[in-house]
Amino acid sequence: MRVSSKNRLFVAFGAVGRQSSEGEDTMKLFCCLAVLVAFAMSSMSIDTLQDYRNLERHCPAPFFAVGPQCFYVNRAEKSWSMGRAACQRIGGDLADPSNTYLLLEAIRDKHESWVxxxxxxxxxxFTKDSDGSMWAWFSGRPVTxxxxxxxxxxxxxxxxxxxxxxxxxxxxxxxxETYPFVCEI
Known part of the structure; x- marks a missing residue:
């Protein structure tokens, strides 16, 4: 018996010889994928799943990881340019987080009592006129x-x-003005 490519999925579910609706096809495909995922997941260890969830970089002390980036909050109050110079002296620059909210949460979690x-x-x-200003992170992404x-x-x-x-x-x-600053390496 020759099976067309359209009916190959039906063979897997024992439905050769009958046409099904588009909704049934989608449901069968979803079930097939779910079975494959279940087999794949059972072969992974808990440690492997934890590694996927925590794709964080190892950062030297006193830096902490936020995803693949390493940050350090310096409590010394300095002007923006002096803070930047301090970050550059340790091989980094002022923070340019790929996700501002994740950095914010990490700072809150790691430093509970900030004066x-x-x-x-x-x-x-990078531009300033009567209509406002345009800002960019050091990476060139717009500040939003x-x-x-x-x-x-x-x-x-x-x-x-x-x-x-x-x-x-x-x-x-x-x-x-002088404030603490966040460095990134």
């Missing part, structure tokens, strides 16, 4: 997680800041 709730991070203003009424393009607010208790958390602020 200061704002931190310098690595982004720059602005707190209400931010970025407000006030004169001199040319540096990027993360607000620990805010959602969304990003602010533009005066670069010469």
């Amino acid at each position: 200061e709730k704002f931190f310098w991070v690595g982004g720059e203003i 997680e602005w707190a209400p009424n931010q970025a407000n393009a006030r004169e001199g607010e040319d540096c990027l800041m993360l607000g620990l208790n805010d959602d969304p958390p990003m602010y533009d602020y005066f670069c010469n």
Whole structure:
């Protein structure tokens, strides 16, 4: 007996010789995939699954991992440019997180009692006019997680800041003010 390619799936489920509806085809395909996934999962150890869930990089102390990135919160209060220079002296730069909210949660989890709730991070203003300002992370991605009424393009607010208790958390602020800062390597 010759089976057409359309009926191959039906052979697997013992349904040769009858046409089924599109919904039945989808359900059969879903069941087949579920069986394959169950076989694959049973051959993986719990440790392997844990490794997939925690695709975090090993970071040297005092840095901590957030996914594949390593961050360090320096409590010393410095201007934005001095904070950046301090990060560069240890081989990094101000933080450029791929996910701002994950970094924010990690800082909250690791440092429960902060006196200061704002931190310098690595982004720059690249245009500023009467309609507002355009900002980018050091990587070139646009900064999008602005707190209400931010970025407000006030004169001199040319540096990027993360607000620990805010959602969304990003602010533009005066670069010469001193705050703790977040480094990334």
